[in-house]
Amino acid sequence: MIGDQELRDAARAYEKALLASLPEPKDCPAAFSPSFERKMKKLIFRVDHPVLYWLSRLLPVLLLAGLAVVCALLLSGRAAPGRPLDPPVPAADGSVVYRPTWLPDGYVPDRETRYGAEVMIVYQNDDGGQAVFLYTTDGQPWSEEDLEGGMAVLVEDCPAVLRLRQSKGDLNDLFWTDEEKGASFWISAPFREEDMIRVAESVEGQEAALVP
Amino acid sequence: MLTIYLSAIESPEEKIRFETLYDTYRGFMLKIAAQVLHGGQDAEDAVHSAFLSIAKNMDVVPPLDSPKMQGFLYIVTRNKAIDILREQGRREEEGPLEEQLVYTSPDDGGHLAWCISQLPPRYQDIILLKYSHGYSTREIAGLFGISFTTASKLDQRAKNRLRELCEKEGIL
Numbered sequence: 001m002i003g004d005q006e007l008r009d010a011a012r013a014y015e016k017a018l019l020a021s022l023p024e025p026k027d028c029p030a031a032f033s034p035s036f037e038r039k040m041k042k043l044i045f046r047v048d049h050p051v052l053y054w055l056s057r058l059l060p061v062l063l064l065a066g067l068a069v070v071c072a073l074l075l076s077g078r079a080a081p082g083r084p085l086d087p088p089v090p091a092a093d094g095s096v097v098y099r100p101t102w103l104p105d106g107y108v109p110d111r112e113t114r115y116g117a118e119v120m121i122v123y124q125n126d127d128g129g130q131a132v133f134l135y136t137t138d139g140q141p142w143s144e145e146d147l148e149g150g151m152a153v154l155v156e157d158c159p160a161v162l163r164l165r166q167s168k169g170d171l172n173d174l175f176w177t178d179e180e181k182g183a184s185f186w187i188s189a190p191f192r193e194e195d196m197i198r199v200a201e202s203v204e205g206q207e208a209a210l211v212p
Numbered sequence: 213m214l215t216i217y218l219s220a221i222e223s224p225e226e227k228i229r230f231e232t233l234y235d236t237y238r239g240f241m242l243k244i245a246a247q248v249l250h251g252g253q254d255a256e257d258a259v260h261s262a263f264l265s266i267a268k269n270m271d272v273v274p275p276l277d278s279p280k281m282q283g284f285l286y287i288v289t290r291n292k293a294i295d296i297l298r299e300q301g302r303r304e305e306e307g308p309l310e311e312q313l314v315y316t317s318p319d320d321g322g323h324l325a326w327c328i329s330q331l332p333p334r335y336q337d338i339i340l341l342k343y344s345h346g347y348s349t350r351e352i353a354g355l356f357g358i359s360f361t362t363a364s365k366l367d368q369r370a371k372n373r374l375r376e377l378c379e380k381e382g383i384l
Contacts, residue, residue, distance in 0.1 A: 002324065002371075002378060004343075010324035011343035014336075015283045017314040017325070025282065028239030036256040040238075043263055044231060116348050122368070134364060138350065145359040173361065186361060 001111065097210055098135055098183060102202035104195050107131055112210040119210070123189075131171075131189030133199075137182055142175045146186075150175070153193075155185075155200040162196060172196055181205065226270045233276070233285075234263065240282070241289040248293035248333070254300075258293035265292065265355055272351050280345055287337045287345075291356055294333055318381060327377040335370035342367060 032040075097112070099121060106125035113120050117138035123131040142161070150161035150173070160176030174196045177184045187199055238259060245258035265288060266273055274280040318326040328339055341347045341355070353363035378384045 001384065002375065006324060007339070008343045010322060010328055011340050013322055014314070014325040014328045015340050015344045017320075018329075019282055019286065021314045022286070023240075023243065025237050025240035028243050030239035030242065032238070032242065032256055032259075033253070036260060039260050040234065040263065043260070043267060044234065115342070118349055120364070120368070132364075132368060136350070138348070140350065142361075143359060146361045148359075175361075186364075188361070188365070 004113065004115075096205040096207055098181065098185070098203050098205050100133055100187075100199045100202045101204050103131070103199055104191055114210055129190055131187070131191065131199075133185075133187050133203075135183045135185045139182075140184070141177050142184055142186070147175055153197060155197060160197075160200065162193060164193065165190075174200055176200060223270075229273070229276055230267060230270065233266065233273070236276075237282075237285050238263075241285055244286055244289045245293040248290060249296060254296050255293070258289060258296050261292040261295070262289040265357060269351075269354050272347065272355065274345075283340065284345060287340050288355060290333055291337045294337075295357075323381060323383045324378065327374055327381060327383065330377055331370060331373055334366065335373055338363070338366050338370050339374065 097119060103123060106127075107123040107129075108125070110122045110124040110130075112122075118134065118136045121133045123133070147161045147163070149166075150163035153160050153162045153174075155174070155176045155178075158176045158178050160174060163173040163175075165172050171188045171190055172193070174187045175185070181203075185200065185203065187196060189196065189199070191199065241259045241262055242255055245255035245262075246252075249255045249258060262285070274284050314320075315326050315329050320326065328336060331339065337356075338352060341352050342349070347355070349363050349367060350360055352367075353360045356363065358366075375384065
């Protein structure tokens with residue numbers, strides 16, 4: 001097992017060596033083509049005059065976006081998934097970890113890591129199959145890009161999105177946001193549809209600390 | 213995304229920061245992109261793409277005087293260059309780029325650092341941003357222009373590959 005601190009130290013050491021092998025920025029001549037300079041002037045204009053720049057583009061973009069939303073609603077007959085979360089309420093002792101309390105046979109915890117507001121728990125079976133349970137309490141919902149291609153399901157009473165594998169070897173993904181728990185959850189696993197939902201519905205807050 | 217872009221560029225301090233970044237580091241960034249793409253128009257496109265990403269994510273760009281800046285620009289530029297390789301259907305490297313090998317043996321910089329150096333650039337980038345720079349998965353997703361879940365999966369695969377390398381080297 002590679003510890004987080006060990007990984008941080010090694011990543012910093014490697015980056016330092018990598019940069020030491022490169023010339024200093026002041027020693028790198030900026031020899032660009034005229035077309036690049038033109039593109040960059042446009043970008044810098046965007047940065048310097050954002051209102052002028054975007055006013056010229058905002059109207060058609062909004063019209064197109066509105067049209068796309070109307071089409072999507074007409075086609076799907078439902079609202080797009082995902083909504084902003086209320087800021088999570090920190091636990092009194094700060095040590096609650098959400099975990100599934102049920103998994104299909106054969107899967108056992110392999111490692112658990114916390115990185116800021118994210119907790120990731122990896123489960124493995126004897127055949128090397130992996131399932132990942134991840135949640136974040138950063139207060140942001142899943143983006144539409146995350147949920148693209150999924151179908152609406154329910155995890156208990158919470159609206160969720162299930163995206164089934166497109167090809168052999170892909171994992172199924174289940175996303176949901178539980179405002180009561182103040183977290184957005186994601187399971188990525190090779191489980192059947194009903195098992196994905198069963199795993200999601202078994203998630204409980206536990207006071208036990210993370211197992212590295 | 214539009215709102216994020218607008219909010220990112222409305223501050224006068226950030227405009228100055230962006231222009232200073234451009235003036236100071238564009239030659240350096242071109243060198244990095246050229247290492248991956250072997251020069252030419254593609255390398256310029258990678259630098260432009262990197263600046264676009266930076267403009268959209270000014271809130272997570274290190275301060276100009278930060279010692280992290282050079283490494284940050286290195287990673288973002290290399291990542292954009294790799295994206296161009298993929299778009300062109302050119303094979304992505306399975307291991308590190310030959311031009312970017314910094315260790316000659318595992319004893320040079322510590323065994324774990326050596327294992328990181330043996331990862332493909334895409335995996336190195338996510339490991340460096342997360343563990344050397346301290347970015348969250350969501351911030352990395354924004355910088356790389358990918359979804360949170362894709363960034364998480366990339367992180368997971370990078371760590372799996374690193375673990376395999378460490379096991380092979382007898383570190384674990």
